[in-house]
Amino acid sequence: MKCFVFAGLFSVVTTTGAAAFDTKAALGEALFFDENLSLNRSQSCASCHDPDVGFADPRRAVDGAVSLGDDGESLGDRSAPTAAYARFSPTFHQREDGAFVGGQFWDGRAADLAKQAGGPPLNPIEMGMPDKAAVLARLQENPGYVAAFPALFGTDVLTDPDAAYDALAEAIAAFEATDTFAPFDSKYDRFLRGEVELTREEDLGRILFFSQQFTNCNQCHQLSKSAIDPAETLSNYEYHNIGTPVNVAARQENGVGSDHVDLGLLANPLVTDPKQKGKFKVPTLRNVAVTGPYMHNGVFADLRTVVLFYNKYNSKSAKRQINPETGQTWAAPEVATTLSVDLLTHGPALEDERIDALVAFMKTLTDQRYEHLLED
Known part of the structure; x- marks a missing residue:
């Protein structure tokens, strides 16, 4: 026998070439990288969540905003979020105060990691498989899977397409729940452990980020009550409308049409309240500096x-009302009726030094394995 590695977990290969997966996570790792689970055998989970670039999509079209499907033509309307640290998003639910929290995807329509993992293979503009039976047929082509699924999920699991598909999703979720996706080893983590020091600019950004006086970044981008929690994921997993404009270029390419409105949270089948229209889940800021472009549509x-976009709500300066990427006034929100006005207008306007400091701090949230990408 010999061993091989996908992205960090070891699997055993027998002399017949079939892999023996002794845990759900090990099996899930193989499935995560398996392009045979897409219609044209050209796309895997890792295609849109590449471990080399922060589990984001390096192939994205329209200036990196949206992902290309397995058919080589289809484009999505939202940016693929990073899969890193995704396990910390709680199961989708509504709190006693009425706020919706957690789930996966930008609108939380997948309650948890397993539900999310089951989405792309059957999505016609993603991996494009026609049904669960077709996915089961692909699994049965692999001797390693034929051995592992019954051993890990029960003898009859590969006789039922629904059971096999649920097992596939559970295995991928088990892999995504490993430390491969959440090492907590960024410069900021090392700073909290006393292993490194932040630069003056980075430390100013840290102070501003967690300040209630000068910014309110942490009102949405802090999960723990403590600003120095070693397991902080920098999202509270709530939903807000921050006034993101339409990505016109993406809409022109993907054929969705200029009259389409992304409903955000209201597109979640469990949500019927029109006040949730245009709200999207607060993303983690882990690896944010290397997983652009930004916002739910990559605009x-x-x-x-992004920092300047938030700052425009508080600044009366004419200069701050110009999008530096277009040279034009910031475009109007796609949905203007449900803006989180209180959060967006909290605090004073920021001068360049503090804007740059916030960006510098967010760069310290990059996992160590991706720090070389900061230079790029």
């Missing part, structure tokens, strides 16, 4: 632009 290319 902004640069991280500094």
Whole structure:
């Protein structure tokens, strides 16, 4: 026997070439990278969530905004979020105060990681498989899967397309729940452990980020009550409408049409309240500096632009009302009726030094394995 590695977990290969997966996570790792689970055998989970670039999509079309499907033509209307640290998003639910929290995808329509993993293979503009029976047929082509699925999920699992598909999703979710996706080893993490020091600019950005006086970044981008929690994921997983404009270029390419409105949270089948229209889940800021472009539709290319976009709500300066990427006034929100006005207008306008400091701090949230991408 010999061993091989996909992205960090070891699998055993027998002399017949079939892989023996002794845990659900090990099996899920193989499935995560398996292009045979798409219609044209050209796309895997890793295609849109590449471990080399922060589990985001390096192949994205329209200036990186949206992902290309397995058919080589279809384009989505939303940007593929990073899969890193996704396991920390709680199961989708509504709190006692009425706020919706958690789930996967930008609108939380997948309650948890397993539900999310089951989405792309059957999505016609993603991996494009026609049905669960077709996915089962692909699984049965692989001797390693034929051995592993019954061993891990029960003898009859590969006789029922529904059971096999649920097992596939559970295995992928088990892999996504490993530390491969959440190492907590960024410069900021190392700073909290006393292993490194932040630069003056980075530390100013840290202070501003967690300040209630000068910004309110942490009102949405902090999960723990403590700003120094070693397991902070930098999202509270709530839903807000921050006034993101339409990505016109993406709409022109993907054929969705200029009259289409992305309903955001209201597109979730469990949500019927029209007040949730245009709201999207607060993303983690882990690896944010290397996983652009930004917002749910990839409309902004640069991280500094994102900070300036927020700052426009508080600044009366004519200069701050110009999008530096277009040279034009900031475009209107796609949905203007449900803006989180109180959050967006909290705090004073920021001068360049503080804007740059916030960007510098967010760069420290990059996992160590991706720090070389900051230079690029």
